[in-house]
Amino acid sequence: MAQVMAQRFTGTPVKRAEDPRILTGRGRYVDDVTFPGMVHAAFVRSPLAHARVVSVDTSAAKAAPGVLAVYTGPEMEALIEPGPYGMAAMMNIWPPAHSLLATDKVRLVGDLVALVVAETRYLAEDAAELVEVEYDPLPAVMTAAQALDPESPLIFEDLGSNVLAGPKVTTYGDVDRVFARADRVVRATISQHRHQNVPMETRGAVVDYRKDSGEVEIWSANQGVALVATVLSARLGIPREKVRARAADVGGSFGLKIGAQREEVAIAAASRDLGRPVKWIEDRHEHLMAAGHAREETLEVEAAVTNDGDILGLKVGIVVDAGAYPGLGGMVTNIIEGMVPGPYKIDALSFSSTSVVTNKATYVAYRGPWAAETFVRERLVDLVARELGKDPLEIRRRNLARREDNRQMVTGRSLAGITAYESLEEVLGRIDLPAFRARQETARNEGRYLGFGVATYIEPAPGTRANGPLGAEQMRMELAEDGTVLVYTAQMPHGQSHETTLAQVVADNMGVPFEGVRILYGDSAVSPPGLTGGSRSATMAGGAALTTARLLRDKVLDVAAHLLEASRDDLRIENGSVLVAGVPARAMTLAEVVGALRQPGRLPEDVDTELKVENVYDGGTGGWSGGTHCAIVEVDLETGLVRIERYLVVEDCGEVINPAIVDGQIRGGVAQGIGAVLLERSAYDAEGNYLSSTFMDYLLPTSMEIPSIEVVHLEPVPLDPVVNFRGVGEGGMICTPAAVCNAIEDALAPFGVRVLEQHLPPARILELVGVIEPE
């Protein structure tokens, strides 16, 4: 039934259903969950980056007040099955095999050595201090270069080297010919530094193993309960149906909290061993040190360009510092490879990649994990412009693919529907660039340095069908007794506002008020399997909500036609009631419809009276999100401090479900991107000591550092006949570092500075300009 719905909620800034609860402190996070008889876990963590564990003496700790148990590595291994955990379990990355708690070696500062369970977390920490560990220190492998040095010690003996993946080389198009045709080749080595997700809520879990039934219930901060249950079932060796994984409010994640994590498996084993519910809440110190870090990559790039400014082809070589344990770091290069041409007309690419292990925290997914491609490409475009003496905007205009070109990336990805070019034009329509250049000139004469930078990106949100299946988003929907629409989603919201956005879509397509929809999630016993991640849920869950709601609506209309003795075509649902066209008096509320179905004989036998639907949405045509960011900055060349004067985002995420939520997602991502450039760095010293383990060292941006961020939405380009919502979770973070660095380089242009790194704290700015000597 192709019927245009009245869109009452979709597209409007409906207030978040989550807010009253969360903003009044009534949210339920993991630490709010308690069980009778619950005890608390603390881990003994390695103070050394790389060492053999000679002995672990737990006797004093076991005798400490309130202690129930202390587990060493070998003791823990005896309680569990081997195998992956966390994101590695999703991607089935295993080996190199390793134990849950150290048996032979520790591989990073913060590595797990022993687990203490006690009556309170205080007592557990007191006892943890009494565990005596003897280490035999090994030299730490702290950089990718060291990891690649055959003389360096091996982090995993089984691996035979410190290379986790690669070297892998792939070429697309005729690279040699394109480089031969070029007037010149622009080369640069560009790096992204290690920084990290830092959600407000750290990781944590409460696990309750019931000896009576052999069932286990886990509450944890995660992005999808199904994978948590799968990992626990595999690692504990108990049937999947005996594991119930749950989550309520999750205070952010940005890619970190996927599957049951190492610590969570360990406390689950302890809960089974002790027959007591065990809680572990990661503290901030543990979190910053060992929860996982992101984005330490170095890219050597060469661009084949013509003197007119055409970028013909690229050679990219990437080395990823994947940290100590296998995870995303071993395979993120595949996504980077596929995405690196972005929205540009690039005819040839050679891409080589290597991932190495080092004695640092494990590489985890962080909002746009493949963002290295956008950073390096958008920096490179500016570098090409400088080398050719042209305006970076002109280079972008020349090289961006237009929608009507109907191209695909040289790596094979369809560019259907992209609006990168339009977004650039829209930015330029909103910034008076000649006026800025004049102001910049005047300021320079006064010793003040202003800079203007743009960066353009696209993100697969979820991507286009032309490149393969987009997934299968399951959803269940039913009408409750009171007429409320119950929506069982596979999403696990952790800041995405699904309780609001999905309800908006369902309300419109079902014909009920916003309040008449309940979004239910976070319980592996009832939620369809799935995961929230990768800027996918607007299309996938939004599309599932739209299509499933229409199926349920049709079912309701089928039965209502009988109940109301009216032609189905004359019926519609509005504001929670079934209305008959032209006969306002003959309406039935949805609650009345459900009630009528309970009365025997009201309907013919052959009518399906179960007002419940299960549906799988395949993503339809899919599509890209994308846009252009623009930053105007002022760099104080006496202090090196950067102030962001203006920040403008023009973006396209298709049809916007809730503009306030979309803007919030973008602004949050922009703040993280600004943080990455100006403040945030996960730093180690040469011996492997972690230097950023408190918020005095790992600096997050606050409202004082973040300017007001203007967001403009482009008119959506429909690709799919039905669903044109596209994801917006990652774009802010993907594009911002390049826009800010481009603006800073523009500000420093009088000094001939080239910005080849993403992190630009004030001291580094002054080093680049030559005001101070590098250390």
Add this chain to the structure above:
Amino acid sequence: MKLPPFAYFAPSTLEETLALLREHGDESKLLAGGQSLVPLLALRLARPSVLVDLGHVAGLDHLAAGEGSVTIGAMVTERRAERSEVVGAQLPLLAEAMPLIGHQAIRNRGTVGGSIAHADPSAELPAVAVALEAEMVAESAQRGRRTIPAESFFQGFFTTALEPDEVLVELRLPAGESRTGVAFEEAARRHGDFAMVGAAVVLRVESDRIADARIALAGVADTPLRRPEAERALRGEEVTAEAFEDAATAAARDLSPPSDLHGTAAYRRHLARVLVRRALVRAAQRLGVSP
């Protein structure tokens, strides 16, 4: 990040407090606003076995102007000092530095005495105390009261002249004089962070010449640092950009500041020069004499 075990006392008089310190000495720590001490306890970097809370002790929260000076009780919160009219009128340097300490929520709890006794070399108040040549009044059960000049109070990283059995009772700060301009300049990574470098300046100008100057730096050494050479260079000079630049260069000369994630030693040395110059210019502008 849970506090290690300790015994907790909440005395209500200074006498009781001093008796507790006398009994427990080295093993004990005083708790004021807790803004520095509690994080150290949570990280288990400090592990006193006895904590003596000053929060209920009477007679430590006075703030009054006296003869040519202002007296501030150790337990006066940073926020109260910041908002005090007496401070605003008589201690413009302190008034200017106060809002630079952390955030309002921290200043609501953090105390003037706590900041001085904690002696973080990057902190604002110790630098102000040194620049103003303040006096610290300490008291112990056995030796009674004594007065310690700021110059000899700060002895090293988080180390002061206070003995383990002493309580810092109050600060005495010389009130502002006429024809004196002051300024506090700092550079921090973010609003509310400890300064990478801070510069406190007191400048007296008489008949168009600099009669006296005092310069103290934060964040460049293990204590707040007076810069006598730079001060001498200014005395008797006219208020000119060159004089200020030379003094700023002198103030930064021979510094060996720490290097950390927030800035290298070279960077801090550079900042010291920039901030001293900026502070001198602003202090002069306050007197209506622009270089």
